[in-house]
Amino acid sequence: VWAATELLPAAQARAAAAPGRASRAGSRRAPSLVSAFLRRDLALASRDWPVALDALANLVLWSLLPLALLPITPLPSQVLARDMLIALSVSLGHDLAARALPLERVALAWARLSPVGGGSWLRMRSLGVVIAGGGFVAIAHALVCAGFGLRGAAALDALVFALAAASSALATGLLLGAAFGETGWTDPRAMLGPGGRLVSASTLLAQAVLWLALAHRLPPSPISPATGALLLAVAAAFAMVALALAARTLDRREFTGA
Numbered sequence: 001v002w003a004a005t006e007l008l009p010a011a012q013a014r015a016a017a018a019p020g021r022a023s024r025a026g027s028r029r030a031p032s033l034v035s036a037f038l039r040r041d042l043a044l045a046s047r048d049w050p051v052a053l054d055a056l057a058n059l060v061l062w063s064l065l066p067l068a069l070l071p072i073t074p075l076p077s078q079v080l081a082r083d084m085l086i087a088l089s090v091s092l093g094h095d096l097a098a099r100a101l102p103l104e105r106v107a108l109a110w111a112r113l114s115p116v117g118g119g120s121w122l123r124m125r126s127l128g129v130v131i132a133g134g135g136f137v138a139i140a141h142a143l144v145c146a147g148f149g150l151r152g153a154a155a156l157d158a159l160v161f162a163l164a165a166a167s168s169a170l171a172t173g174l175l176l177g178a179a180f181g182e183t184g185w186t187d188p189r190a191m192l193g194p195g196g197r198l199v200s201a202s203t204l205l206a207q208a209v210l211w212l213a214l215a216h217r218l219p220p221s222p223i224s225p226a227t228g229a230l231l232l233a234v235a236a237a238f239a240m241v242a243l244a245l246a247a248r249t250l251d252r253r254e255f256t257g258a
Contacts (some may be wrong), residue, residue, distance in 0.1 A: 034124050041100075041128040046246050051074055055095045062141055063088035070112045077148040078222065081158040082215040088140045088210040089166035092133045098172025098200045099191040101250070119247040125130050126243070128175060133170050139163050153222035160228040164235035171239035175246040183253070211223045 045052050066083035069075070075083070101122075141162055145155045180196025192200060218227070 002240045009100055018123040031115065034127060037124040038128055038131075043131070058095050059088055061092055061135060062091035077150070078154055078157065079216060079221045081144045081148050081150055081154075082161045083212060084144055085137070085158055085162035086165045086208060086211045086215060087141060089133075089137060089162050090169045090204050091170030092166060092169075093134060093173030093176075093207070094200050094204045096136075096195070097129050097131055098177040098181075101174060101177035101246075103114070119251075122174065122178070122243065122247045122250060126170075128168055129174065137166050148202055157222040160223065160231055161211070161215055164231045165207070166231075167235045167239045168211075168242075169207055171242035171246070172203060172207060173200065175242045175249065176203060176247040178253070198217040 063084050065087055066075075066080055070080075141159055143156075144158060145151070150158060176196065176199060177192070180199060181191055182190055182193050182196070185191050214231075223231075
């Protein structure tokens with residue numbers, strides 16, 4: 001007690017007076033919790049850029065897959081645009097959202113000690129997923145519309161299908177990541193275990209089949225505003241339920257490592 005009383009104030013004064021230390025510490029500290037989550041996303045993407053390039057290549061291949069059916073079944077450009085954007089949007093759930101929730105190494109143990117609940121933590125993680133996924137959808141939509149010459153109502157038709165499929169797929173991916181994410185992963189390719197990858201691929205493939213069936217069921221001409229609003233409303237309701245289940249799943253997960 002005597003040593004701490006005599007020596008600690010002097011040590012603290014020397015630490016506070018160290019040149020540049022405070023500024024360096026402040027530069028590493030995120031101004032808000034949301035900024036900290038987004039900074040983590042950027043750090044992981046830049047650190048593991050080969051994995052990010054693999055995911056980007058998968059997204060491109062999925063979006064181009066409907067073109068392989070043209071020699072077998074010629075499709076109107078409006079339907080083909082829907083198919084390409086649906087394939088891209090659904091693949092985002094598997095390649096992006098489902099791999100966004102697992103915490104690296106022993107971070108889940110610290111998460112259980114933090115005052116941030118599963119719902120708040122999920123909303124902040126979802127922000128990075130929505131920003132990245134929305135960027136991919138916007139770029140793909142612009143390229144598809146330019147390639148097929150879609151404008152006005154036709155371009156809006158393709159955007160409605162892209163947003164509806166993306167919202168349901170991203171929410172489903174977050175739920176699958178919360179349920180099957182490997183909490184002790186050290187490599188991005190191992191964020192989901194074999195069982196999680198199988199369930200994720202199967203679930204999102206089933207979603208793709210449903211959305212594609214709907215895209216082919218509706219007339220190849222642009223859909224009406226009422227139909228577009230109904231599709232977006234149904235997708236949003238489904239996404240809200242999936243996100244609520246994901247938050248509940250996160251709150252119940254416990255750290256089981258050493």
